[in-house]
Amino acid sequence: MVALTTAIGLMSGTSMDGIDVAVLRTDGEAVVQQGPSLFVPYDDAFRARIEAGLKTAKTIAKRAERPGDLAELERDLTLRHAQAVQAFRTQYQDWRAELVGFHGQTILHRPGEALTVQLGDGALLARETGLPVVYDMRAADMTAGGQGAPLVPAYHQALANSLAPDFRAKMPVAFVNIGGISNVTYVPADGDPIAFDSGPGNQLIDQWMQREGDMAFDEDGNTAAKGSSSAKIVGDYLRLPFFSYPAPKSLDRGDFSLAGLEGLSLSDGARTLAALAAEAVFAARNHMPEEPELWILCGGGRKNPHIVGDLRRLAGTTGTVVVAAEDVGLDGDAMEAEAWAYLAVRSQQGLPLTWPATTGCRKPMPGGVLVQP
Structure with missing residues (x-):
């Protein structure tokens, strides 16, 4: 019998309107069982802070840099994600998650410079939720010559093979x-x-x-x-x-x-x-x-x-x-969050997240950083 992992995926995209939360059970390859999803909107003031952060991020030269108030923004964004996970787990108690896939908020993406920055403190999220967290899934691809995006294709392929x-x-x-x-x-x-x-x-x-x-x-x-x-x-x-x-x-x-x-x-x-x-x-x-x-x-x-x-x-x-x-038969709102749950399971198993034909990396690349609570 195939071992399945129940994972929560978290996505905050370029629209910067809030956090998509979704859960699924998967073996990280062909078996995908989608669960419920939840959207947690950002208030206008926080969205404005992210937009201001995009301007500050233009000065970043190295991935670890957090100039200006980006460190504070990263902490507050991570805590909002922790609150979203808690709200989801309270509402859907039948889905007992074992893992979280955390995208964070992209504030800078310069593939020509092998530079991509997602705000999100995986260790803090793990402590706050009490769950292992996989995050920073784009960086390894870039070190292998890839664009660092898009990462969802691995999940799209699994979905295509599961269609009626x-x-x-x-x-x-x-x-x-x-x-x-x-x-x-x-x-x-x-x-x-x-x-x-x-x-x-x-x-x-x-x-x-x-x-x-x-x-x-x-x-x-x-x-x-x-x-x-x-x-x-x-x-x-x-x-x-x-x-x-x-x-x-x-x-x-x-x-x-x-x-x-x-x-x-x-x-x-x-x-x-x-x-x-x-x-x-x-x-x-x-x-x-x-x-x-x-x-x-x-x-x-x-x-x-x-x-x-x-x-x-x-x-x-x-x-x-x-x-x-x-x-x-798919959920167009939850698909990216589901993808981050799916990618977290693949990452935990050392399976590729990207291929030369999806990002331009030199070889199929695993990725992500796993942190324990």
Whole structure:
């Protein structure tokens, strides 16, 4: 009988809106049993502290550096994660976790300099929760020449192999996580996955709404629904060098800006950036060996009807199908947190988290740091 580990995964992504908590039981390879999930939002003041921390982080030259108030921010962020774990364990007492996978908050990602920084004190989290914690899962990949991202493809591959037969027959499958930054995992019928960041997702839309509309995001795409997309501006973005770079490749939150949208109305800007998010995902097919037969969407961007509608229209031109994660029995909100639980188990067992085709590392790489409470 295969030994399963029950692990909690914690994810705080580029949207910086809060902590996703999810639990699963897995052998770290093929067997995945998903459990419940929970979202714990950050208050506006704490989110503002993280945004300020992004600016401070630009001065970091070495991973261990915590200039300014980043050390205090790291401690407070870790304690919030500990509180999220406690809230989850109180609510779902039937799932007795043995391990925690802790992503932390990325504040700097410069793959060209082999530098990535995630705020998060694994030892403190282990003490606070009383559970072993695996964290710092990107660093080993970078020491092996990788981009340090994306890391979720190992989990995407396990999910693809667990799909119902009708969906599994549609290999190759592309998983698309539309968060602040979008990333794509191409899962072939045989062999290792191919993965890379594909471009901006929700991040630019959120920044636009905050700057021009004093709103955190475009809820349900309501603002974009009143506007029109500028094909010229979308085309200008798609001609930026990033889109011609070969895969694997990864992005930092600051790699794209709102430059070029000046003069647009609030609604036209929101609609244009939604179109860009869809076009960037669709352009990812240029870096795939074959056309995926099925696109599976997860992340917050799958709830934007304009991103999804545009992507479905584009995919229709090639005869491929776009579905939400829920359409194939998965949880599109919890998938990244689930992935960190899955990766923690793989890390504990010394299994690879990344491959040359997912991050550009020289060989399949294990990773992560395990700390005991």
